[in-house]
Amino acid sequence: MTTFRTLDDLDVKSRRVLVRVDLNVPMQDGRVSDTTRLHAVSPTIRELSDKGAKVILLAHFGRPKGRPVAEMSLAPIAQALADVLGRPVQFAADDPGQLSDGQVVLMENTRFNEGEEQNDADYAKSLASFGDIYVNDAFSAAHRAHASTEAVARLLPAAAGRSMEKELSALSAALTDPARPLVCVVGGAKVSTKLELLGNLSKVADTIIIGGGMANTFLAAKGIPVGKSLCEHDMAATALDILKQADANDCRILLPIDAVVAKEFAAGAASRVVPVSDIAEDEMMLDVGPASVAEAAAVFDTAATLVWNGPFGAFEIAPFDAGTVAAAQHAAQLAKTGKLVAVAGGGDTVAALNHAGVADDFTYVSTAGGAFLEWLEGKALPGVEVLRAA
Template sequence: MNFKTLDQIDFAGKTALVRVDINVPFENGQVSDFTRIDAVLPTIRDIAAAGGKVVLLAHFGRPKGKVVPEMSLRQVQPALEARLGQPVAFAEDCIGKPAKDAVSALKPGEVLLLENTRFHAGEEKNDKMLAAGLAALGDVYVNDAFSAAHRAHASTEGIAKLLPSCAGRLMEAELTALDAALGNPQRPVVAVVGGAKVSTKLDLLGNLITKVDALVIGGGMANTFLAAMGQPVGTSLCEHDLADTAREIITKAKAVGCKLVLPVDLVVAREFKAHADHQIVTECPADAMILDAGPASVEQIADIFSGSRTLIWNGPLGAFELEPFDTATNSAARKAAELTRAGTLVSVAGGGDTVAALNRAGAAQDFTYISTAGGAFLEWMEGKELPGVAALEAE
């Protein structure tokens, strides 16, 4: 990947239009999780310290091209000011006179938040007129919203073609980590793909088996593969209609030399609830459901991790939200964290359930990189071009 960073741009006296993702959750009228706000602070501070005027472009919710007062970014402004530790001005629109006047009033080092870009129907349509209206407000475009980079929107892709562009600190860190994981990784590379359904991750599996040396399949997905191989899965979550697809993936993995790793023992129960009576088996009884991988499977995964230099992780290995069916996920996560701390493994993980599972295991802080980008992370793992990233590629 060849893109410019903040360090290659002179921001002194210039207005930087910075695309951020501050689409944060609210509870009782207050921001309940500051992760996304905190993640963009380094970019804002670096541009301001370099003498630039910082103008923030962002979306909030899904207003679908209409002005929806409860989706106004004005309600995020106080939290942004508090975390940043300086005043943040606000403009009632992201283009036109309100935006122009607010930008004109800015002094170097000051910050302005523009109203929700998705209040304009042209945002999600990547409308050229809207992109031009945004670009007219500044001198430089900075994309620091990897989580929105899989969308070809006016504020993520269209505008990047109209101004000198670069990646912000968060985008730079994300792209560097992803390149280390799949673009130019240290080998052997192992991927963990878990979750409920194979059907949602067909593109992902198809891409990964051509890129990694070993692929660990867990969660409900593993049941579909086990059933396709003729093993009983009882009442487990399983997509029996995808048996042929699973067998095709198994065949393709063999052909390209990718080791496909499935559970060799299972933790089963008759009820889907925490602390349900359970047993460890090698074959699932007809009246039971598979809720986790067993200890022999965990040992197998740990051995593979120990022999690998790079790990990519998306999805839990079992019903991680229910004790004790979080054991395989927790054990594998802690092993990955241990190897990362020891400097023998580069570990990159992403996806909502994945982040939650690694946090529960107490392992997230030791991973090399945890992506909170959701859909963009998944599409990157699927090998798809991300429009917001492609638009930053230096010529």
């Protein structure tokens, strides 16, 4: 990751280091209910503290719309972060004050100031006045040009934290300069939400495997009746254009060849496996069938890199999780044995891989959501671009 400055490029001893982190964690009864994001940023915070930096943490929480909202204060998160770090974390509402080397302080929600989401220069200057160096360790917020993610990085020496570095390295390996063949799994409900994604991937991927509800739209566009399946019939022309574009780019697109269908979407609903050409008018496709899974597995076997976004079916309810689980387990086994670089991301994707019990076996699983999707769409992320080495 030579194009981005990292902690290795910084001398932080006795320096005030502003660190943008993602602490937008789930809360229940005033307490953090999931510490995943706290653990993700802890390596950067510990390293800076151990090197004698005065660590000042910047983060947002919720959508307070530029004004203080008591229930969106970061104050309760300071102690949870301290528990994860194994060292004290002070909390400061508006000024970090004088800090000792190695001390860590968490500032109040940046979105309490209306200048944050406006990327306001004056607010950025006020943040910059607290530090000597800026580090961004919040890839999940890097697609936003906000004062604490973009403007302040132009006012101080800036670098990527360890979590950001890891994410950028994984995504660069997956898309920027991937080992080939490059295979992409794209699932989800609607084609309309993934037009830019499919357009960009068709330019760089060797094969795209389409699953989920969006596969129905492609099948219907090709004249295959899909019964009561979730389908954007008004996107038929767009789906055909995507197929043509992929063909022009020498990118193969695989659609399901068989399906698990049912007359209702409910746990334990009566279902059957049929070729996609045999879906009845009163049935809906809720998962790919075993032949489709086998075809995907065969493609994985010959791939060098896999990028996965979106499930193959309605994995939340059995038995319609079988396709996603089987395909994910096959990919995970290849990744675990070093035969495949497998990178995945997106909310439903992370949930699906956790459901399949394989998230830890993938090469990298991004929890960044919107930022991950915009990267896959080929968009420049403001919070990343500003970290590029000159």
